[in-house]
Amino acid sequence: MGDLSHDKKYSENDNYYGPSSSKLINEVDKYLKPGSKILDLGAGQGKNSIYLAEKGYEVIAVDSSIEGMSYLERIANERDLNIKTIVGDISDPKFLKNLGGNYDAILLMNVIKFLGGKGFENTMYYARNALREGGYHFVETHISQNPKKRKEVFDIKGHNHLLPGELKKLYSDWIVQHYLEGRTNPEKHSNGPIHTHDFANIIAQK
Numbered sequence: 001m002g003d004l005s006h007d008k009k010y011s012e013n014d015n016y017y018g019p020s021s022s023k024l025i026n027e028v029d030k031y032l033k034p035g036s037k038i039l040d041l042g043a044g045q046g047k048n049s050i051y052l053a054e055k056g057y058e059v060i061a062v063d064s065s066i067e068g069m070s071y072l073e074r075i076a077n078e079r080d081l082n083i084k085t086i087v088g089d090i091s092d093p094k095f096l097k098n099l100g101g102n103y104d105a106i107l108l109m110n111v112i113k114f115l116g117g118k119g120f121e122n123t124m125y126y127a128r129n130a131l132r133e134g135g136y137h138f139v140e141t142h143i144s145q146n147p148k149k150r151k152e153v154f155d156i157k158g159h160n161h162l163l164p165g166e167l168k169k170l171y172s173d174w175i176v177q178h179y180l181e182g183r184t185n186p187e188k189h190s191n192g193p194i195h196t197h198d199f200a201n202i203i204a205q206k
């Protein structure tokens with residue numbers, strides 16, 4: 001069952017990763033029609049799902065954290081939002097098969113770093129195929145300046161960081177509508193340390 005380290009974080013904090021949606025997700029309106037069906041993979045406590053459902057999209061949110069999904073379900077019920085929550089491992093092909101396809105957009109927001117090797121391949125394979133032709137991926141992930149030419153660069157916590165340029169290369173056969181690499185502003189999650197990290201994000205059209 002995927003990464004379970006988030007259950008404790010979510011049980012102790014509402015909005016562990018902040019209450020507001022990521023900047024990249026604020027761009028969704030430029031690409032999607034109202035009512036479009038969006039799959040949020042590794043949705044966490046659902047900050048992006050909530051933002052999108054409030055804009056009138058139909059959202060299916062998936063995460064391995066029961067705490068994250070129950071929090072999101074509570075908010076969705078309280079605010080009467082069109083969000084379906086599902087608990088499961090997005091690196092497991094058997095689980096992914098049940099999520100169906102033909103989505104207008106799929107989000108992979110800061111979840112790739114928890115997926116390594118075959119798991120990462122499984123998720124990307126599913127996410128590419130579960131999108132309708134002309135649909136969009138919105139992806140953000142940590143990158144590492146490590147010059148080693150390995151496919152995966154794991155940091156000290158065992159997190160999978162992509163190399164600079166690698167995220168864009170994954171979408172070389174799609175239309176890249178937006179691509180950015182940079183460093184985050186200083187951030188802090190709950191009572192953890194203030195930190196920054198290098199990131200890449202992309203909006204790619206199939």
Ligand SMILES: C[S@@+](CC[C@H](N)C(=O)[O-])C[C@H]1O[C@@H](n2cnc3c(N)ncnc32)[C@H](O)[C@@H]1O
Nearest residue numbers: 002003006017042043044063064089090109114
């Ligand atoms: C850094 S959080 C990002 C949450 C949200 N996407 C956001 O941008 O705020 C990463 C999330 O991915 C989830 N996750 C990690 N590995 C997973 C897996 N194999 N299957 C499903 N969810 C996973 C974690 O439980 C966590 O909620």
